[in-house]
Amino acid sequence: ETGVTQSPTHLIKTRGQQVTLRCSSQSGHNTVSWYQQALGQGPQFIFQYYREEENGRGNFPPRFSGLQFPNYSSELNVNALELDDSALYLCASSLVAEGPYEQYFGPGTRLTVT
Amino acid sequence: DAKTTQPPSMDCAEGRAANLPCNHSTISGNEYVYWYRQIHSQGPQYIIHGLKNNETNEMASLIITEDRKSSTLILPHATLRDTAVYYCIVRGSNDYKLSFGAGTTVTVRA
Numbered sequence A: 001e002t003g004v005t006q007s008p009t010h011l012i013k014t015r016g017q018q019v020t021l022r023c024s025s026q027s028g029h030n031t032v033s034w035y036q037q038a039l040g041q042g043p044q045f046i047f048q049y050y051r052e053e054e055n056g057r058g059n060f061p062p063r064f065s066g067l068q069f070p071n072y073s074s075e076l077n078v079n080a081l082e083l084d085d086s087a088l089y090l091c092a093s094s095l096v097a098e099g100p101y102e103q104y105f106g107p108g109t110r111l112t113v114t
Numbered sequence B: 001d002a003k004t005t006q007p008p009s010m011d012c013a014e015g016r017a018a019n020l021p022c023n024h025s026t027i028s029g030n031e032y033v034y035w036y037r038q039i040h041s042q043g044p045q046y047i048i049h050g051l052k053n054n055e056t057n058e059m060a061s062l063i064i065t066e067d068r069k070s071s072t073l074i075l076p077h078a079t080l081r082d083t084a085v086y087y088c089i090v091r092g093s094n095d096y097k098l099s100f101g102a103g104t105t106v107t108v109r110a
Helices: none
Strands: A005-007 A010-013 A019-024 A031-037 A044-050 A053-057 A064-068 A074-078 A087-094 A109-113 B009-013 B018-023 B031-038 B045-050 B061-064 B070-075 B084-092 B104-109
Touching (some): A044 A064, B009 B018, B018 B084
16 A cells, blocks of 8 residues: 655745645545645645545635646645745645545655745 | 644653643534644654544554543553654544644653
8 A cells, every 4th residue: 555645855946936746645545635834833734635626725825726636646836935835745645435534644845935 | 723732742751651631622522533643854644533432543542531621642652753743633524624733742762
């Protein structure tokens, strides 16, 4: 069973640029969630994708957008990067069925905006 | 919008049980208690969850009080590799997100 993978592991961008982060779900999972974790803080929910549709969104501006593909992998896109976007970006996959479900996290992508 | 309160840090001795408290006094009847941990620079790792009964798996035990207003995560024999930030999260069965607070930084000492 392959776990959640993310690419790239590290990335440096300049303010104003755009970035795309990628996530491959754990085998058999149908849902992907994205989180942002600033240094010294807990992860903050960005959005979730289920069946290729955005299923819920946290308090993030529209320049944060995403996609989910038919194979359940996902991308997080951030436009017009700001210095405060520097963070660890985490992807989590789940199998959404009835009742509670766990989210399994990837190792994250460390984004630095200069 | 975290609904839990945890101590910011705690130490425990290697080989001893680590008891991590969590208060969730506003928990509602259909909300579960989840525990995750995050080892430095890694993604959070699911540990365990429960509704009202005590739960045990290969990693830990979860003890939930009868009134469900607090819980304790027990690591039965802490090792140095258990050093991490531990997050207690309250979540409804239909909630699509995990709301992380600041967590408890647990340091296991030899």
